[in-house]
Amino acid sequence: MKLNPDERWDLIDSIASHVVTYGEYRHTLKDAIGELTVKPMTGIPIAIAVMYCFWSVFGSFAGTLCTDGFFVKLFDGYWLPWLQEVFPGKGGWLYSILIDAGGMTNGEFILSDNCFEAFGVLTSGLFVAIGVVLPAIVIFYLMLTLLEDIGYMPRLAVLIDTVLHKIGLHGYAIVPTILSLGCNVPAVTATRILETRKQRFIMMTLLAIFIPCGAQLGIMEEVIPGLVGYVLLYLVIGYFIFGFVLNKIVPGKSPEILIDVPQYQKPMMANVRRKLWMRVSSFFKVAVPFVLLGCVVVNVLYLVGFIQWLGDLLAPVFVGWFGVPKETAGPLVAAFLRKDLAVAQLSVIEMTQYQMLSAVVLVSIYFPCVATFAMMLKEGWKELIGSVAVLAVVVFLYGGIIHLIGKLLGVA
Template sequence: MAVVAVEGAEAMVFSSDARWEMVDAITRQTVTYGTYKHTLGDVLGDLTVKPLTGIPVAFAALYAFWSVFTSFAGTLMTDGFMVKFFDGFWLPWMQSVWPDPASWHYFLFVGNPAADTCFEAFGMLTSGLFVSIGVVLPAVLVFYLMMTLLEDSGYLPRLAVLMDSVLHRIGLHGYAIVPIILGLGCNVPAVTATRILETKKQRFIMMTLLALFIPCGAQLGIMMSVLPDLVGIVMLCLIVGFCIFGFVLNKVIPGENPEILVDVPRYHWPVKEYVAKKLWNRTKGFLKEAVPFVLFGILVVNLLYLGGVIQGLANLLEPVFVTWFGVPKETVGPLIAAFLRKDLAIAQLSTIPMTTYQMVASVVLVTIYFPCVATFVVMLREGWKELIAAIVVLFVVVFIYGGIIHGIGILLGVA
């Protein structure tokens, strides 16, 4: 029974059935029903969220994403414009105006006086500017543009629904695809985006896997520029590692894996003003945070070379690197640089004489070795206990997975 108090009248008592009859009466007088006609957007929305049709669409969308990313950022911008400017004009000018090629300051800021390209020079004002402005900036710009279009059009939530069953097997749910895709642009916002996951277990697993197996857009840009033929095999190694160790972490770490609950909006055209604003804010963040770290990273590495620290560490760690990981001891330098910027480390690796197998193993090792300092700081903000636990897991994974890759190389006869 329900009691309804009416101002200026006596209280009236209604049964549950009478109350619903009154609701129906009010509804009939106030609500008008019509026939809803499905639009093209509704049809596309249904097709892209059902596994049978949605998975091929997802592969096609990601392939288009990658094709635009590589052709525009790598081929058109970097190879077509930036390489010609930096190697044809900037490097010769720096080598001609900077005094005393045999001095320590020439080595720090210009690099190798006999270098023909900015990659080979490895000076703060040559390789540093070329890596950050000539290679990384076009890659980041294109990535964030494509990411914003997927996000604002309404496709990203549908991709989350499609990925839910797969990601559940490693303790995550479908919306973990957001930090994964963000991590391909930059791990800093990706770690922050792990907050959309409900439990501490999910956030820890995602944060750890991001630091280990998701290369940022800057690193991808460098890989496409200096190692274009090896990007596929490197990504395959990282994807396999992501799945294997995600599955292990899900089994080892206690906690719940709740189901996904996500609003799937209708498809709509992105608003160009919002797209431009997001693109500017994200690119501005890269210029403010990443470029100084690239320049500072090259400066620190060159100082360590001048002080003999790199050579000393290379000799000390040679048994581990050569015997266990199967890579040259000279990779110590890039590993140190990787803590500042992993794209910088990949660029440095490209100057070391190695076999194809050693290059793949070295790039994978640099990728999973340690998060860059910017990601490290953001992970610390998420909690120092979680950061320490993630670092412990990281070192264990690096040692195990690096050894596995070397073992596979030996079995295949390429190590």
């Protein structure tokens, strides 16, 4: 037999009255902290403090301590010179792909002196994957896991709800957004917590375009520390501008939600450890092959002259419209495979600060990496085509606007 909702609730009421006894309500310390972090007056400053803390720990642990303090010394001081020495066939194509493409100065083959410039699979590839991205991802996920297990995320969702409604989403969209700062791939799946197709489409498109992943954040901190803030500013502004536009033009509904705010909990160390391990290892299963493959593909394309050809072909667009040097064609090809790799490549191209800023923003908003692309396809090909169409428009428009802003400021 089946009941209708009213009968069901009646039955539940009578059951509950027999089995549940409510004691006196106690206002505990947990409740008090819970209220402080969710009421706007106190909650917003706390949220800003938490985010600031998150960012500074991320930068100082991953960038300063691990990468600069250890991996740069290891890779540039020992690994690179050793490989350059022992690997046979200096100047040959295999040497260029695996170890060091080097540079020709006055007809003489000059080896690179650091792992950003060498661009071999075994040098730059490994350095980017292990020396830069690994520490960034580990510390990012450690902090995210702690925030999750404590139960802070739904509170953040409550605080940001009003703002996200302006772009057709609601507070809970903060979950895929923050996950996306680690890696876009699981974030695409996480968009399923949103109710309507419209919301999922907006979220997926915005995160694929405007949210840099942990790997990219890590490498940006490393190679363009002075510009990261500006890059993020451009991305955040873009996220809201285009979110606002999408909300207006995409048909469908954006319902209100009720958010369930759980009690704060002490994180269980065993759970944190396990979750961290799962996330880091699954990230690396996806990331490392693509970083290494990316190095191979880009090196081969350089060797056969494709990148130069593409650069010349696209020069009018790159130089005239976006205001970046035509050499950025190479990194843009790499960006499809891995954005971290692309940023690393950009960092060794000679250009002005503003051009670098524009180029890094372009790499971020241009095509999602191939793993994200595959994940979006899994969620539905119609959405994917829609997202790509939006993306093309956004890259062209926003890239042009950024160039224009530079011109108006007199820096481009």
